[in-house]
Amino acid sequence: MYAAPDMSTEKTQGLVIRMADFSESSRVVTFFTRDWGKIAVVAKGARRLKGPFEAALDLLTVCNIVFIRKSSSGLDILTEAKLQTRFAPRAGQLLNLYAGYYVAELLAAFSEDYDPHPRLFDQALLALDWFSAENPPQLGVMRFEMVILKEIGQLPELDACVICGNAPASHEHPGFHAGQGGLVCGTCQPRVRAPLAISAGGLGLLRQLADDSEIAWKRLAGSPAQWRELRAVATAAICHALGHRPKMLRYLEQ
Ligand SMILES: [Zn+2]
Known part of the structure; x- marks a missing residue:
């Protein structure tokens, strides 16, 4: 294929996190890719019924893609997209579906163009697997929130007091x-001003949700009161790191 000197052809694996119509026949597709981080590419013909990408391009599909990267101005161009997996929670599991959309929203909001985070990419696919199976979505959501905050260096301090540096004593109720x-x-x-309450038990759960282990968090069992506490803490941490409230959050907080 002809390639001008200011272009290069790249191959990677990408998760579709946003799609927008671009022209009568084309779309701009935003991928979170394993090797390049977030990229926005023009998919020519993607709006046609029998377009070159067939059914590969849909929100939260995982594809093997080839794209032409432009070093000068102008959008990158998608030349190939082969469907690998499609995000498909069971029919009627709306919360799991919303949880998937939330992953897409967080990836779009927290990642930068051409700033790869391969671990975050892998974790996003694990989260979508979790929501596709019959797992409690809230647990997977909080796990992914902690993972993304950690990956971008914004995980809150969970071991020592951020003011005095001491580890909270076991008899006292720490705040967040x-x-x-x-x-x-x-x-x-x-x-x-107005710290959130967190119990010692809730704090223990939160630490495990933020841990690198892929085993511990899946077995967590807390009381409804503890999960409510953690939901408030996770929401506060995400909103603070992002500077606004993610749109999908209201569907997940019910
Ligand atoms: Zn203190």
């Missing part, structure tokens, strides 16, 4: 303050 960066011990809580 996203703006301060994490845990606030009982002594320091009067110094911050």
Whole structure:
């Protein structure tokens, strides 16, 4: 294939995280790719019924793609997309579907063009697998939230008080303050505005959700009260890191 000097052809694996119509026949597809991070490419003919990409391009499909990367101005161009897997939670499992959309929203919002995070890519596919099976979506959502915060260096401090540096004593109820960066011990809580309450048990669950182990978090069992606590903490941490509230969150907080 002819390629001008300011272009290069790249191959990678990509997850479709956004699609927008571009012209009467084309779409701009945003992929979170394993090797290049986020990329937006023009898929010519993608809006035609029998287009060159057939059914490969859909929100949350995983494809093997080939694209032409332009080093100068102009959008990159998708030349090939072979469908690998399609995100398909069981019929009627709306929460699992929304959880998948939330993963796409977080990836789009937290990642930068051409800034690869292969571990995050793998974790996103694991999260979608989790939501496709009959697993509790909330657990997978919180796991992915902790993973993405860790990957971008914004995981809140969960071991020591962010004000005094001491580990909270076992008898006291620590608090959580996203703006301060994490845990606030009982002594320091009067110094911050409206910390969230977190029980020792809830904190233990949160630490395991943020752990690198792929085994521990899947076995977590907490009380409904603990999960409510953690949902509030995870929401605060995500909203603080992002600077706004993700749109999909309201569907997941019910
Ligand atoms: Zn303290």
